[in-house]
Amino acid sequence: MLKEIVRAQTEGFNRNPVTLDSREVAEMLEKEHWQVLRDIEGSKDGKSLGIIQVLSDNKLGVSDYFIEDSYKDTTGKNNKCYLVTKMGCEVLGNKQQGTKGILFTAKYVKKFNQMEQGILVKQLTPLEQLRLQYQVIEEHEQDIKDIKEDITNIKVNSPLFNIECDELQNAIKQKVIKMMGGKPSIAYEDRSLRGRVFADMQKEVKRQFGLKSYKAIKRGNLEKAYLIIEEYKLPYILENEITLLNNQIAM
Incomplete structure (x- = not known):
């Protein structure tokens, strides 16, 4: 036509x-x-x-x-x-x-x-x-399709930027502060306990993706990483230790 x-x-x-x-x-x-x-x-x-x-x-x-x-x-x-x-x-x-x-x-x-x-x-x-x-x-439909696939691949499979890794670390920090009863709490002031909670939570995020570094997390999994942080629960031993320390005020 x-x-x-x-x-x-x-x-x-x-x-x-x-x-x-x-x-x-x-x-x-x-x-x-x-x-x-x-x-x-x-x-x-x-x-x-x-x-x-x-x-x-x-x-x-x-x-x-x-x-x-x-x-x-x-x-x-x-x-x-x-x-x-x-x-x-x-x-x-x-x-x-x-x-x-x-x-x-x-x-x-x-x-x-x-x-x-x-x-x-x-x-x-x-x-x-x-x-x-x-x-x-x-x-040019095929060319457009290939370009879209390349863009999607970049969005999904490219590694995180440094600033995104820092934001994940900050999200973990805020979660730890909340779980330990806030910054003024006795449990949070205990550096050893605080360090173990941080380490366990960081280890859990990396374990979920089978990775050794946040930088290796794919951009397509960024929202999943935040969800893991939000839903993270303390192991019983750490939760019990935090509770005992913070209850010292009542005693």
Whole structure:
């Protein structure tokens, strides 16, 4: 369907060719407009043969190259100009030598490509444009799928950043403080007991993942790590020791 639309639009270019005003062509050639007109028509004294005369003498359709037109200058006077087709630009480009010819070719080819693409898009209906965009996406669907998989893989399987490891450590610390009765508690002030609680909890988090370092935890398991910390329960021996120490206040 879309290929037929594009083909029809392309055929439309041939019936209504995209053109450049000869004044713009003159700018690209870095010439005066009258000089370009002389190249196209030849000199008035007949000493310089113009492109149009050569085309006509060889029975080549002049309108395939140049279409006579006019414009009004600042005084309101009508002046002659030509609408130059891509083929007309090619002929004019062949008259140029060296760097100027190369630069002119580069400029007009780029300009025509831009205009043709712009006209094609404008002539498509909104629905046809949408279908065309969908076709492009569909053609690159596998590439998009691969990119998404790569992004997902990075999110899930890449190791934690240092700051995320620090945040896990802080979560463990806050859990330990809470389980030991807060910072002012006798149990928490006992460095030996506090160290054993920290060590047991850290060991449990790493054991759950079969790892020796927080840095080896995959990013996809980060939420699970926080859940393990939240649900961690003290071994009976440590829980009993904390309770006994904190109950010394009541005694």
